Amino acid sequence: MKQPQPIDSDTGGLMADITSILSDFKVAESTTALGDPSCDGAAPLPVKDIFAIRNRKAWDKTTEARCNFAFRPRITPRAGLWFLSLWQKSLMGRTLTEIKSDPAEITHFADAVSDFLIKYLGPSLSSGHWCICTSPKRRHKERNFASLICRQIHGRLQIPFYEDVAICHSRQRINAVFTLNLLPAEPNVIVFDDFVTTGSTLKGMHELLLKHGKNTLFVAGINNKL
Known part of the structure; x- marks a missing residue:
């Protein structure tokens, strides 16, 4: 084992000592630069596309909204309206896709x-x-x-349920235009949604029913924002 040598500032003893240490390491001989895809005719290495990873988040269920169903009733302003919600979006819990595909969640x-x-x-x-x-x-x-939830609420509370009060002519949630299909006879209308994110749907329903003198109470199962 080599003993450390004292540093000689005049003669560069430290540099000489490092050089002697590095000489103990062997490096494989190569005539091509590190990472050269042409080496030995090999195919070019794939380049990781970080932007593709970001794009996949739109459909990646691991990043989907979740709810742990901890009861946290809240009144929240959104899109110029107030709505009541029972549960809040959470970091852990069932995904919204899992919730909506489980028949037990309807009850x-x-x-x-x-x-x-x-x-x-x-x-x-x-x-x-x-x-x-x-x-x-x-x-x-x-x-x-x-709608399936509202049918059961109708059965429990014995209040009328109108399934198709409004019709939306596009699948877009933002700036959607609603037209009236069926006007409820009752003056007070509970507008239920399973979960609310932007509030644009509630706003559309409010503007539609307000024209016909209806009072609206907006209730959501899940407030889909932390």
């Missing part, structure tokens, strides 16, 4: 929302002045999660 939502409305509105629910509806169907028209 879970319906029971929780019904109990919440009974506590919030009290005896006025049985006055005949209230009804419930959903926002317009866009992507899931045959098995619409919000």
Whole structure:
């Protein structure tokens, strides 16, 4: 084992000592630069596209919104309106896709929302002045999660349920235009949505029903923002 040599500032002893240490390392002989794709006819190494990774986040379910169903009722302003919600988006829990594809969640939502409305509105629910509806169907028209929940709420609270009050002529959530399809007879309309993100759907329903003198109460299962 080599013993460390004292540093001689005049003769560059330190540099000489480092040179002697490096001489103990062997480097494989190569006539091409490191990383040269032409080496030995090998195919070029693939280049990692960091932008493609960002694009994949739109459909990557590992980054999808989740909810752990911790009961956290809240009144929230969004898109110029206020809405009530029972649960909040969370970092851990079931994804929204898992929730909406599980039939058991329909009853879970319906029971929780019904109990919440009974506590919030009290005896006025049985006055005949209230009804419930959903926002317009866009992507899931045959098995619409919000509509299935509202049918069960209707059964529990015995208030009218209007399934297709409004029609949306596009699948876009932002700046969507709604037209009236069926006007409820009751003066007070509960507009239910399974989850609310931007609030644009609620705003569209508010503007539509306000023209016909209806009072609106917006209720969401999940507030889809932390």
